[in-house]
Amino acid sequence: MMTPAHLSARSGELLARLHSHVFGSGQYSKAVMAALLARGHVLLEGLPGMAKTTLAKTMASLLGLYFKRIQFSADLMPQDVVGNLVPSPDFKSYQFVSGPIFTNLLLADEINRASPKALALLLEAMEEGQVTTIDGNTRSLPVPFMIIATQNPHESGGTYTLPDAVVDRFLVRVRLSYPESEEELSMLRAHQVPRSIPSAVWTPEELLAYQALVDRIHVSDTVYDYVVRLIRSTRNDSSVSVGASPRAGLALIRASKALAAIEGMEYVTPDHVRTMTPAVLGHRLRLTPAARRGGAGPDSVLERICRSLPLAEASG
DSSP states (O other): OOOHHHHHHHHHHHHHHHHHHSTTGGGTHHHHHHHHHTTOOEEEEOOTTSSHHHHHHHHHHHHTOOEEEEEOOTTOOHHHHHEEEEEOTTSSOEEEEEOTTSSSEEEEETGGGOOHHHHHHHHHHHHHSEEEOTTSOEEEOOSSOEEEEEEOOTTSTTOOOOOHHHHTTOSEEEEOOOOOHHHHHHHHHHTTSOOOOOOOSSOHHHHHHHHHHHHTOBOOHHHHHHHHHHHHHHHHOTTEEEOOOHHHHHHHHHHHHHHHHHTTOSBOOHHHHHHHHHHHHGGGOEEOHHHHHTTOOHHHHHHHHHHHSOOOOOOO
């Protein structure tokens, strides 16, 4: 039977390979890994050229997963995502040809350029693991299934603000920043020779087994109480106009269990919760205009809220 210690060792191996191919990924790789193990989806936010696509392709390769990419745009139609009906050679019947969403890891590139119809389709896929195709049938998506979506900054031309219902379906949101100078120097040197996609470190079957292991990580009443107090504090903070929902609390528990397993522990502590809080809750808060004008951001507000809450010790 697999244990958290075994998962921790295997995660370390995978993350080391990821860091050797995606420079600067050390700042956010654990959050992406936790989302994957918690059966969640990831929203990557950053300027063009920050290796968002490279991260998704490399992660899929390391996990041995089928990978497909969709470039979102205002004229993208639902059938471009789920597939279309194609006539037979004699034109007497039609058959369904599946679209790129039928994969294990889907890169939804520049998702905030998408039309409402395309976003509605993604909601069904992310929440229910299935899609309704053009012939009216409901088809299940492959297992495992994960979306890594990229989002350009809102001030970029041709972008839209994602609806709250879509944003809330992403387990974590990761903001990519510029790499450190040493990492950027290593990247420049490494890219002077052809680079191949790395071979698989895990198998899809291992991933499914590790996801089941994360489900069994213990959460004490102390941790549940801490999460409830944290969630409710976001709703009562003077800088927040829309606080975290009950679904956000569930997401925080799932991500914290995954992080505990990555670290080889059989139970969640408040420290795991606090570590995952910015990635899980940051995109779910709406700040007041006054807070935004004052330069506050979701991460700084969450850091202040966390500091104000007693951090009790919790064990199995």
